Amino acid sequence: MAHRVTGVAIFFFLFVHVLDTALVRVSPEAYDEVIATYKNPVVNLLEVGLVGAVLFHALNGLRVVAIDFWSQGPRRQRFMLWAVVVVWAALMLGFLYPMTEHSWRVLFGEG
Template sequence: MYRGGEGQWAYYLHRVSGVLILLYLLLHATELTAPLFGSDFAASVAGWFQTASYKLLRLLAIGAIIYHGLNGIRIMLMDFTSWGTKIQKYAWYVAVILFLLMYIPIINSQLPAIFNLGGR
């Protein structure tokens, strides 16, 4: 299963998406606790949350959440069913296709707003 191919990619992407989600949660915790460290620090943190780099990171975090959730369902099928390991390769392709179907519209709606191209 993890000897290259789809299973290996699913493994790596699941780990990377989990780390991205963790980093985003740490940033969110920083935002919530920033007022405890003074108004100057809170203002600088709030200012950073309005930058394009943060908005791109947020867009990546959304993608990580979507992929991590869909791949998690695939992993549960492999772990809790007798037939899950037989279809794991096809289930990964289904997860990737569903990811793209969910994520591409989000990218299309958010990128113009991030780069001030007339979006929301």
């Protein structure tokens, strides 16, 4: 279920991304205004969620491929799921501070 939810979330992000990027052809000033609204801690939190969704979707997709094409895949799917969760959590912990560093500085008045 999480694989499907992350896939749908990624699809909607890509849809919005294409729309706001296309805005630059219509009005560069409007594009600049839209992009300026994205520079806040709430959107930064959504970006962290997007990275988490893409990362989980990719790792879990590899697990699904292993289940389908490896003879031991169906038997070891539970272990592989936990491996995906552990690797995802470790990578997200590594991404978390660099991705949110600017927001922390804005929130606590350092920049």
